[in-house]
Amino acid sequence: MSTSASTRADAAELVRCAAALILDVDGTLAETEELHRQAFNEAFIRHGLAWAWDRALYKDLLRVTGGKERIRAYHERLAAAPPLPDADIAALHRIKTARYAELVESGCCPLRPGVAALLAAAKARGQRLAIATTTSQGNIDALLSRALGRGWAADFDAIVAGDDVPRKKPAPDVYLAVLEELRLAPLDCVAIEDSANGLIAARGAGIPVLITRSMFFRDEDFADARAVLDDLTELGPSEQT
Ligand code: XBP
Ligand code: MG
Numbered sequence: 001m002s003t004s005a006s007t008r009a010d011a012a013e014l015v016r017c018a019a020a021l022i023l024d025v026d027g028t029l030a031e032t033e034e035l036h037r038q039a040f041n042e043a044f045i046r047h048g049l050a051w052a053w054d055r056a057l058y059k060d061l062l063r064v065t066g067g068k069e070r071i072r073a074y075h076e077r078l079a080a081a082p083p084l085p086d087a088d089i090a091a092l093h094r095i096k097t098a099r100y101a102e103l104v105e106s107g108c109c110p111l112r113p114g115v116a117a118l119l120a121a122a123k124a125r126g127q128r129l130a131i132a133t134t135t136s137q138g139n140i141d142a143l144l145s146r147a148l149g150r151g152w153a154a155d156f157d158a159i160v161a162g163d164d165v166p167r168k169k170p171a172p173d174v175y176l177a178v179l180e181e182l183r184l185a186p187l188d189c190v191a192i193e194d195s196a197n198g199l200i201a202a203r204g205a206g207i208p209v210l211i212t213r214s215m216f217f218r219d220e221d222f223a224d225a226r227a228v229l230d231d232l233t234e235l236g237p238s239e240q241t
Contacts, residue, residue, distance in 0.1 A: 003228070003229055003230055003234050007227050007228065007229070008227075008229065008234045008235070008236060009236075010226065010227045011210050011226075011227035011229055011234065011235060012235045012236050014190050014208060014210055014226055014227060015118070015122075015190055015210065015235060016125070018127060018188065018189055018190040019127065019128060019184055019188040019189065020127060020128040020129065020130055020157070020182050020184055020188065020189045020190075021118070021122050021127055021128075021129055021130070021189070021190055021192060022130045022131070022132050022158075022175065022178050022189050022190070022191045022192070022202070022207065023129065023130070023131050023132070023191075023192050024131075024132060024133055024191070024192060024193045024194060024195075024198050025131060025133040025135055025139075025140055025143065026133065026134070026135055026194075027194035027195060027214035027215070027216065027217060028112070028115075028192055028193060028194045028198075028212055028214065029111055029112065029115050029143070029144075029147075030109050030110065030111050030112055030115075030143060030147065031109065031112060031214060031215050032104070032109055032135075032143065033058070033062065033214070033215065033216050034215070035100055035103045035104060035108070035109055036067070036096075036100060037053055037055070037058045038099075038103060039096045039097075039099040039100035039103060040053055040058075040067070040070075040071075040096050041053055042095075042096075042099050043092050043093075043095040043096035043099060044092070046095050047088075047091070047092050047095060049092075051074070053074075058216070059216050061073065061074055062195070062216055062217075063197070065134045065162070065168045065169045065170070065197050066134050066162050066168045067093050067096060067097070067135075068089050068090065068093045069168065071084075071089050071092055071093065072084075072089055075089075097136065097138060097139065100139060100142070101138065101139070101142040104139075104142045104143050104146055105142060105146055107146060109143065109146075109147075110147065111147045111148075112212070112214075112231055112232065113231045113232065113233045114212075114231050114232030114233035114234070114235060115232055116147075116148075117232075117233075118232050118235060119148075119155070123155060128157045128182060128184075129155055129156045129157065130156055130157055130158040130159065130160075130178045130181070130182055130189075131156055131158070131159045131160065131161075131178075132160050132174040132175050132177075132178045132191065132201075132202070133160070133161055133162065133174065134161075134162040134168045134169050134174070135161060135162060136161050136162065136163060137159070137161045137163075137164075140159065140161060141153070157181065157182055158177075158178045158181035158182050160174045160177045160178050160181070161174070162174065164177065165177050169195075169197045169198055169200070169201035170196075170197040170198075170200035170201050170204070171201060171204065172201050172202070172203075172204030172205040173201075174201065175191065175201055175202050175204070175205035175207055176205050179205060179207075186205055186206035186207040186208075187206070187207075187208065189207050189208075190207065190208050190209070190210055190226075191207045191208070191209045191210070192209075192210050192211075192212060192232075193209055193210070193211055193212075193225075194211065194212055194213065194214035194217050195214070195216075195217045195220060196217065196220040196221055196222065199211065199220075199222060199224055199225055200224075203224050208226045209224070209225045209226060210225065210226060210227050210228075210229065211225045211227070211228040211229065212229050212230070212231055212232050213228065213229070213230050213231070
């Protein structure tokens with residue numbers, strides 16, 4: 001998809017004028033979903049389940065945010081499956097999370113193009129940074145410690161994960177919690193997202209949204225976003241210093 005010069009300019013202006021950038025993680029900072037998928041599949045094998053999520057199925061399952069919720073939703077689709085108690089889902093998800101951390105720590109999942117430059121430019125401009133994600137605090141730390149170094153969290157004023165709030169995206173809870181921690185109004189911020197569920201969550205909190213299209217969500221409906229880019233390098237040279 002080719003992004004027009006005016007969309008790129010609008011996106012750059014939106015980012016430059018914000019007091020805070022609130023960043024999604026999966027799909028936005030890095031293309032992590034393939035690693036999540038691999039970790040789910042390895043957890044199923046280790047748990048003795050003959051389940052295998054291929055890319056097409058996973059794309060569909062990604063409509064359900066949250067790993068535990070996604071496992072539950074898949075199980076409910078299977079007509080004659082034996083019961084799967086919550087404790088089994090929690091155990092499966094623990095195996096998945098441990099495997100995901102190993103995969104991320106191997107260094108195979110770099111930040112997406114333009115992300116490091118955007119973080120550096122925001123810091124240089126004195127903008128505040130925050131994270132609003134569905135995944136866990138442990139997964140955020142595994143990814144960003146590898147990508148940005150152990151002290152990465154010092155640059156972020158709020159880090160809110162899915163299990164920190166009552167409802168995961170597309171509910172606005174993570175974004176509302178971030179706004180409260182930052183003590184900023186929604187229109188003073190920009191949310192950077194890659195999915196329709198993330199867009200709905202941020203818009204539900206009243207925050208303007210910049211979309212960076214990711215592998216699994218390229219063709220979603222982003223009509224409610226202020227701007228849609230292919231990746232964050234399209235913000236232009238001021239973000240690339
Ligand atoms: C990301 C997710 C997450 C990951 C898995 O959504 O939906 O569920 O796929 O994470 P978003 P966990 O990028 O919109 O925040 O297994 O840790 O839940
Ligand atoms: Mg995402």
